[in-house]
Amino acid sequence: MADVAVSAPVTVVNRRFRSLRPLLREPRVVWAGGFLIALALVAIFAPWIAPKDPLEQDLMMASLPPIGFEGYEPGYYLGTDDLGRDVLSRIIFGARIALTVSLVAASLAGLIGSLLGLASGWYRGWTDRIVSRLVDIWMSFPPVLLSVLLVAVMGAGLHSVIIAIAIIDWTRFSRVVRAETLAQSSLDYVTAAEAIGFSRRHILWREILPNVAPVIIALLSLEMGIAVIVEAILSFVGLSISSDAPTWGGMVAQGRQVLHESWWVLVFPLVTLFATVLAFNLLGNGLRNALDPVMRR
Amino acid sequence: MTPPLVSIEALSASSVREGGTPVLRDVSLTLERGEVRGLVGESGAGKSTIAKALLGILPETIRITGGWLRFEGRDLLTMPSGELRAMRGRDITLIPQDPQTALNPARTIEAQLTDGLRMKLGLRGTALHARAIELLEEVQIREPDRVLRSYPHQLSGGMRQRILIAAAFAPGPKLVVADEPTTALDVTVQKEILRLMRRMQERHGTAVIFVTHDLGVVAKVCDSVTLLYAGKVIEAGTTADVIERPQHAYTKALIAAGPRYDRPGQGLEPVPEAIFRQLRAELAGTAAKGAP
Amino acid sequence: MTLTSVFNRLAMAVLTLLGVGLVVFVLLRVVPGDPVAMMISPSATPADIAALRAHYGLDLPLAEQFFLWLRDLLHLDFGTSISLRRGVLQLIGERLPATLELTFAALVFGILAGGIVAVAGVLLRRTPLEAVMDFVNGLFLAVPDFVWALALVLLVGVLWPIFPLSGRLDPALSTDFYTPFYLLESLARFNWTDVGDVLAHLVMPTLALGLPLAAVIARTLKEALGEAMVQDYVLLARLKGMSETRLVLQEALRNAVGPTLTLTGVQFTFMIGGTVIVERIFAYPGIGNMAIDAVINRDLPLIQGIVLVFGALFIVINIAVDLIADRLNPRQLHG
């Protein structure tokens, strides 16, 4: 589906991260995180920031070019689409949907995958066998086809896209978290905790989870980038969010039709989309580096 | 008069990262052809820095701040990198510390053993293979044919170290730098390896710089020894002189403390704190002297 | 891998495929969009509709439909496509080779390009160029395959038209192929005109699919190479006087390639999924192109067959990747 490599970190560190300082020392985290925080603020305060109503159509104002080009109308900084809607405002409101989809879908996938991964890595035995088989079955589906099918089943819409991403991508978490849990559970601190007489469950939640958490956090960030791409792909195939609510993917699909006429309808959302995906990827890799002392060199 | 094989004159170096902490202070030593010199000191004493400088693999974090490092009269520090590379692996070779990690797990023993012969001496084909077998026999490996076909993980630690020794002596170097070659091995194997090294050295007439923290090992294989502490030469001389008549209190304490092959079971007293105080005072004195 | 473990994996593969079959079967039965609804006549009566439904066995209980499907599968009968009205197995047999040729071309491209970039990146360590390459690679990681496809259509197809935009073979070529493996067959026949034509048609879809793969490979391999380059054996080899290039290629590469290979296996299956859209854009007659038609037409037997084949491919590829990884790692070979 999306090509973001998630290689299982095999390095094992028994150290909980307590301060943000190592994070701030990692430039990728600072830049990408800063961009994403800014984007989130833009999304949250969209109604105050956006110069126009993103849904307001005015066929008289259709296909206006962006600022600085001939035929530009004041107020429409990035031009308008073929229905006369303000591109900038639609990108700003689109950030709401993109961030919602990526946050909710990645969290759901992360929750399902991490729980299953933790369980199969810690309890092993039958739990592990069943979960691993499930992962195998799941991974055998071509993801694009599966997501298209799923959205066809559930009908296009925000919830369908989110559910489809969660249903397909939990395996990414499950595999990595399982490997990490397996590695952690063989370490001395776990043996020590067992010797003290903590319950299995207590050890899993209080001892192992905090040490697996950095991996999960890094994966979450990467997954959010993937979710943004998946939404774009589904929009491209004509599924995804259906109302006239602005989505970046939908804008790309729409802009592609009018590329030669009004390139700005395609280019600006596309650039925003790339920047966001890139930021999520950088943040994920930066986090992985920063939270994992052994990786730092 | 031919210059000595290695001559180090007033070599100083400092760490870039830790605020310019000196790692070598005015170190001088000479090494004649065929001589085996031990470089002794605890970790951080600067013995590895000297070895790395000789091999031209100083990390970027360490900068030479003064002095000369000559090999056959030519300054290694200013030598063009092409010449350095040509010299490396032919005139100067290394016996590494850990035989577990120093062999490429993905290549056969034969390939790795003969790298130097191929690249530096241009041997090929059956001549190469014959020389490889000869080398293995020299380091007393049985079934050399089978071993040559093996991968590193199929051999024991001692075997691997023998192969690394054979590889180091293979191109007929003038200087072998042995970087604590026995620390990763268990005691019984250590002895054999040391004996083997000495024999190889004598047969080839090669000079050896033997980096170690173990005076006992020095006593066994080295002709002369240089003792370092915090980048400064504390004591230097023939092995017999230094061991039998140590001048410096630190040397004496070390001899008293270190486990020794010649007197097993004796002397395991820690170096008294007073001696470290004295050492620190001396270093501070040098530093104070160095400052204008 | 020992014989028993290969056997175990094959047994597991069958179990997995069964699971895949069950999931897709159940999923498809709840898909809205009844294939029958699309083919009823303007004045059909409910009885006509029921008859059509029965004709395709859609009136039976779900469990029975599944059981019948499985039984037919065992006889290598994948059913008949509703929209194309031909045997599903036969259809897949015709289309799969096109997809296989495309994905393998993309795989080769991805490995070569990614490998070269990774090696170059390691050789250029600590130079400004490395940062530039890392940045570009990061950008490439964020560009999905269908966007590449669109960009390529515009660039190489229209602005600088040197490669054909659609299809797998020039319709004017009148070679009769005996197998659906056009590239292999024309190579085997030394028919260079055909080879050139097939390759020219492969260029753009291969790039679209292969560029993201190359980016992933480049990053993973570079990371692994970087780790391998600080190993003792590389240091020792450097002391033997080896050149940097040789150090990377001879000493580090084989030890670093393991994780990349595993990842490539996973990415390869993503890529096969990516054919669904890329083949569409380039009108490439592969199985992915057919898959979209099948979903649009709610052609249940065909979708089932395609998903099953995708699943089988995934399993085969991953077993193959593990076998290759074992080959490359002497420790496991002799261990």
Add this chain to the structure above:
Amino acid sequence: MVELNRRQALGLGAAAFISGLLSGRLAVSAAESSTLTIAFNANLPSFDGTTGPSAVNPAIQAIYRSIFDQYIGQKPDLSFEPGLLTAWGWNDDKTKVWMDVRSGVTWHDGTPLTPEDVVWSLERAGDPATGNPVANVWASIGNFTIDGQRITGDVKSFDPTIFKWMAFLTGYVLPKAYYTKVGAAGFEAKPIGTGPYMFDAYEGNSFLRLKANPNYFGGKPAFDTVVFKFVTDPTSRVAEIESGSSDVTLEVPYEEYDRLRKKEGLAGVSPPISDIGMLFITNVEPMLDKNVRLAAHHAIDKAGIVKKLLRGYGVPIDTLEAPEYEAYDASIKVGYDPKKAVELLSASGYSTEKPVKFTIQTTRGLKPKDYEMIQAIVGMWRKVGIEAEIEVYDIAKHFELRMSHKLAPAAFYNWGDAIGDPTTSTGFAMFSKSPHSAWKSDDVDALIGPLWAEPDEAKRIAGWKAVDKYIAEQGYVIPLLQYVQPILYKSTLKVTPNTSSALQPTLISKS
């Protein structure tokens, strides 16, 4: 013969390989040669144009019409002309049909076309077991007898449109002897017909290559070779024509059409076709309120949509009959009147503050700008007090929902009717017993019912016009526009547009 050694052979091969790589495509796609390459907008799933769902897909009729002939031909203006039948008709009391089969026609394999072929094709079409989607239409005639070139048959149930169907979907004559000999699979592998072009090579999802039929009864066709490239993605079709890889393409975005038809070496034509964009209204709340239905209709600025969104490519309409259709009644007008819409809505207690809410379903990308059009409509509705939520569905789901009468209160669809008869437009779309209708009410049924078998043609057409008028007054459906078909071609060619939307190679010639 000169014998080459292996190295020479390889050397020659490499040269050919490189030149093939670099110049191969330039050498073969020139329009000057007698090859016509069409970048086509649909895949061809099957060569049998009489069975299976693809048989009723209007998009691929152009291909069927190239290889096969219809019983009765249809001109680009939708009027009928002799096809494989030279004459046809009913007897006076409409209990029998008669048809004269053209003589001297041969199949592509050289064997002559016989009346047996025609009878076999008709009977096969009427047999539901073969999978003909409109089998019951064909089943309305039967018991054929042959006398020389004349076929006579019984009318089992009178269908005034039966002869129109003979020029419409599934109305193709297939070779009886050949088909029985090779079977369905053999026929798919190498189909033969009587049409102007003969099957040559086929690669599913990729291309179809046809050769001219030198013995065609209508004269030898203009091109020696015709290639249909199946390029389903509109942007890719644009690239095909722009790069010169194809000679003709169709159904491209209007923006691209405008841009490219002005380009050097390219030309364009954009005829209105028998495709109607419409909103189905389902008889559920809130559509049971006539005020809401009519307000929804009055609030839509169809002319504005066509002008601004479709760049003028479309004909706004207020009935389900396009101007070319027989039952078109120009006097039926609904009109854009947002004020009236506001009044109607306020009469039912709705306003922009308290809007009436419902869902509207639409396809996305099925027809050019379909989704954008619905967005524009929703925007217009918002201004008068209608709050509609858009739901995207694909065409398969549309069929399913329509058949089970579960469409949303408003649902966008594209209705094609290439024979232009009111039964196949208004009839099937509005009659409650039809599985294709969304609005189901007795008042319409009462009007439509008697017209199905009305033997008097004039009375029949008048009846349908009355139905259309009533439907417009009641607001049971919202017709939006008649589509135009943008066709781009090299200016060295001449293209005769076809109202039925089938871009047949026979309508293209060298200029």
